[in-house]
Amino acid sequence: MSTDAPSDSLSASGVTPTIHGRGVERLDAVVDLVHALARPRPLTDLLDEVPRRVAAVFRSDVCSLYLREGDGLVMRGNVGFTTSALGEVRLGPGEGLVGMAVECLRPVSADIAPDHARFRPFSMLGEERFPAFLAIPVPGPHGAAGALVVQRRQGAYSASDVELLMALGGAIAPLLERARIVASSPTPTNHPRPTGTRRVTIPGRSLFAGRALGILSAVGRPSPRASTAxxxxxxxxxxxxxxxxxxxxxxxxxxxxxxxxxxxxxxxxxxxxxxxxxxxxxxxxxxxxxxxxxxxxxxxxxxxxxxxxxxxxxxxxxxxxxxxxxxxxxxxxxxxSHEEAPAVPKGAVWVGETLTVFELLLAARSHPAALVLSGPVGPGKVRAIVELIGVPTVCEAAGIYNWASDGDVALVDGDHGLVRVNPSRRERDEARVERGVPTGDDGSPAG
Structure with missing residues (x-):
């Protein structure tokens, strides 16, 4: 029941305004979401919180947030599907009903989505369980920055649902723009090389879950030249x-x-x-x-x-x-040579193309905070090495070479498959709190 209450003062006409207090489920969920979006927050928090809150607004079993990466879309936030879908569910230009919404920059809905010719199924999702479907484009400065999708077992989405989700997508848009998702391309770009202060988010694929903060360091091989001693x-x-x-x-x-x-x-x-x-x-x-x-x-x-x-x-x-x-x-x-000149500093975020037994053995001494690999990783030896080292790992992050340098600070998000280069003070502090490390004690700059 609504807890509507009269104002303490009357208007000049004597009409009492209504304060829409808590008690109406949908309104409460919308107000909570809007207040949450108004607070500064790291992208990783946004990717978790927005789907959860939007699903509550629409009484949906599933809510997914797709980000525009290059010409395609990648699921980076979700509630209702397996966490392994994050970073793995990818759509090409105009692919699926989600791609259709982004392509035409208009909402797209379906009462039974799997029956639609444009529906794009993913075996890991089992979307046939949630046939009611609504997708809207999240606007960006140059077309869509992503897409927001809700799905549920039964009950088609109404016209008012479409309008509300579209409005909420507009509220999310500025947060995605500030996150600066950049292309993960191995080829040189026309952008100037960062100087240590540029904040960007480099997309990839998650290999090992968790979040970790550290200074980026390429893993070099020791010199064959012997020391005098x-x-x-x-x-x-x-x-x-x-x-x-x-x-x-x-x-x-x-x-x-x-x-x-x-x-x-x-x-x-x-x-x-x-x-x-x-x-x-x-x-x-x-x-x-x-x-x-x-x-x-x-x-x-x-x-x-x-x-x-x-x-x-x-x-x-x-x-x-x-x-x-x-x-x-x-x-x-x-x-x-470790005591004389360590190959990499302890607690660093290692950057490389792949992993070998060399990195596996070195990790036992240097204890990396996280791993960022530019190349793809399939089943086999490299994936096993990742699991044995056991720190947050993102692969296919080829853009790391265009947007970051040794000595930059990086927040590696193995949950969503993202690498945040030169994160904000707030993002760093939150990552330290997660690790139980006092502010400024992980070797990264405090600013």
Missing amino acids: DAKASARDQAKALERALHSCEATLDSHARAAERRGIDASFLTLTRTILDDARLSERTLELAKGRGLGHALAQVAREATRAARITDVPMITERAMEMSELCDALRAIL
């Missing part, structure tokens, strides 16, 4: 140092193998790396080459020899072993 070390000291590095790798691989078995991850690739570690010839050849030149130089030479042998034989199994040998030698060099 390493080159002048005695054979005995070199043997001890190499033994410690080998044991460190063994312990890390064994720990990951146990975790993979416990969690049902296919990490069979670790067997080959472990076999190489157990082969005494690796240690013997490294120490032989290290005399007067250092372990770093020796390990680089061992990797080159393995690669050369693989090229001569052209046998797939030997080629695979050579690749693993090279990654392992790089990891050993990184471990040996």
Whole structure:
């Protein structure tokens, strides 16, 4: 029942105005949504909160928020479907009923959407359970910035529903514009390279859920040049140092193998790396080459020899072993030089094209906050490495190279598949609170 109440004062005509207090479900939901949109908030919060509140307004089982990325649309916010749909449900230009709404910049509704010729089904969604459908374009400065969709099991959407959802889409539009979703393209752009203050959101695909904040850092390989101390070390000291590095790798691989078995991850690739570690010839050849030149130089030479042998034989199994040998030698060099010059700072957001055993071993020492990969990741070795490292991860974020540089701060949103470069103070503080880190204690600038 409405809690309408008379005003304390009367108008000049003696007519009492009505204050529409709480008690009317739909009005309450609309007022709550409008108030929520008026508050500054990070994009990641918006993507979660808007679908939930809009679904409440329309008594809908499902609400989805699509963002315009390039020429297509990507589902980035949702309530009612599996969370794995975020970043995975993608529509081309004009594709589906959602694409139709964006294409003509008008609302599109259907009483039984799956019966429509333009309906685009996704097996992971099971949309046939929610046939009543309404989609509206979210306006942007140059056409639609996205789309807002509601669906429910029964009850077609009315004309007043269409009008209200269209109006709410207009209220959401400025927030999406401020988020600055940029194209995730591996090719150079005409935009100036950022200087550390430009805030943009780079879209990708989620690989591992969660949110994390850190300083962007490319994962480089250690230099093959030996330090003066390493080159002048005695054979005995070199043997001890190499033994410690080998044991460190063994312990890390064994720990990951146990975790993979416990969690049902296919990490069979670790067997080959472990076999190489157990082969005494690796240690013997490294120490032989290290005399007067250092372990770093020796390990680089061992990797080159393995690669050369693989090229001569052209046998797939030997080629695979050579690749693993090279990654392992790089990891050993990184471990040996870690105290002198770490490959990457602890707690950084790692940026790279893909992942190998090198990154898996290095992560045990450098503890990355999150991973951003520019390339795609399918089932197999790289996905297994992501799961074993176990930090928020976004892939297919090729735009990271156009819009960010080493030293920029990034908020990696593995829930929605987004990377926020140089987030606002509010976004940083919220990310720190989630991690239980006091403000300013994660190494990122406070401004």
